[in-house]
Amino acid sequence: MKNYRIAAIPGDGIGKEVVAAGTEVLDVLAKRDGGFTMSFDHFDWGSDYYKKHGVMMPADGRDHIKDHDAIYFGAVGAPDVPDHVTLWGLRLAICQPFDQYANVRPTRILPGIESPLRNVKQTELDWVIVRENSEGEYAGQGGRSHVGLPEEVATEVSIFTRAGVTRIMRFAFDLARSRPRKKLTVVTKSNAQRNGMVMWDEIAKEVAAEYPDVEWDKMLVDAMTMRMTLRPETLDTIVATNLHADILSDLAAALAGSLGIAPTANLNPEGKFPSMFEPIHGSAFDITGQGIANPVATFWSAVMMLDHLGEKTASERLMRAVERVTANPDLHTPDLGGTATTRQVTDAVIAAIQGDN
Numbered sequence: 001m002k003n004y005r006i007a008a009i010p011g012d013g014i015g016k017e018v019v020a021a022g023t024e025v026l027d028v029l030a031k032r033d034g035g036f037t038m039s040f041d042h043f044d045w046g047s048d049y050y051k052k053h054g055v056m057m058p059a060d061g062r063d064h065i066k067d068h069d070a071i072y073f074g075a076v077g078a079p080d081v082p083d084h085v086t087l088w089g090l091r092l093a094i095c096q097p098f099d100q101y102a103n104v105r106p107t108r109i110l111p112g113i114e115s116p117l118r119n120v121k122q123t124e125l126d127w128v129i130v131r132e133n134s135e136g137e138y139a140g141q142g143g144r145s146h147v148g149l150p151e152e153v154a155t156e157v158s159i160f161t162r163a164g165v166t167r168i169m170r171f172a173f174d175l176a177r178s179r180p181r182k183k184l185t186v187v188t189k190s191n192a193q194r195n196g197m198v199m200w201d202e203i204a205k206e207v208a209a210e211y212p213d214v215e216w217d218k219m220l221v222d223a224m225t226m227r228m229t230l231r232p233e234t235l236d237t238i239v240a241t242n243l244h245a246d247i248l249s250d251l252a253a254a255l256a257g258s259l260g261i262a263p264t265a266n267l268n269p270e271g272k273f274p275s276m277f278e279p280i281h282g283s284a285f286d287i288t289g290q291g292i293a294n295p296v297a298t299f300w301s302a303v304m305m306l307d308h309l310g311e312k313t314a315s316e317r318l319m320r321a322v323e324r325v326t327a328n329p330d331l332h333t334p335d336l337g338g339t340a341t342t343r344q345v346t347d348a349v350i351a352a353i354q355g356d357n
């Protein structure tokens, strides 16, 4: 029987609460499906680790997880550690060296959940955002000189490479092709950013020629926020840079009902390194420790992990269970306007898995 070794990195804040719920659900699911087992190795990396050791993860941390089948991640960020330290010290320290260049973020309105958009029907918002996850605005290029002096300068340089842009475009076109509508929107800002974004547009056009069956269009990122809000049904698959997609996907999550639902996969499509699955939300200090974090994003991330591992039956079973639970407003956490706890939602998903046939 196939055993998957999963590296669980809960991180900080509600990351710990939702990953605990996720591993519990996955244990039940593996037992229920019988065809595979899943073993979790837990890593206590994050801000508490940082306060003890001065680093978010050990120097050889990646060596401990590079042979796992996948990484199940919570969130990083603590009120008393600067955000760039936590993010670069752990999440980006895994994503970038493991070349998880395709960040995939599905968004849809799950049963029982209401979009803040007044007239949108459930079927009218069904998107997948593909975020370039290895370069662009988050390449880490830049520096600061004359720190603290009036003449201080800081640069934050975006890096776009032909290889990097081409591979994310191909990934996005492939994904668009695999979905019923075969439709891709390429997000850009090539009016104001006349170098990197112009190359981005040129490569989009070149790659598009390889996919005559995929209908595609181009949107400037600012106009894209309007289109997402006013005409959501005209969108399907979306590809954007690291920064643009980061912002657009929070908007997408909110339009689909809550950040607490939105999942993501950080994929190394070639499988040279493990891929990483996580909710898109952060550590949410405002609700940490209250037991009310919505675990749905983390469950949906597990669905993506199972898909990636090729466990289709289990992934579909888990998604059905999650949707059965979201359909019941009594099982909504406060971010969705309800009063349910993480525990109650988790128990309900477990019961739905056990009752599924």
Ligand code: NAI
Binding pocket: 014, 018, 074, 075, 076, 077, 078, 079, 083, 087, 091, 259, 260, 261, 279, 280, 281, 282, 283, 284, 285, 286, 287, 292, 293, 294, 295, 297, 333, 335
């Ligand atoms: P956040 O995503 O942690 O929270 C934003 C708002 O959404 C908060 O009001 C929070 O309570 C709510 N929320 C988020 N997830 C929820 C859930 N599962 N259930 C119910 N409500 C939920 O973003 P924020 O507040 O900007 O950042 C907090 C920390 O998280 C910062 O340190 C930030 O750097 C970090 N962060 C980490 C990310 C990661 O690890 N991938 C992503 C985003 C932020």
Ligand code: MG
Binding pocket: 246, 247, 250, 280
């Ligand atoms: Mg974000």
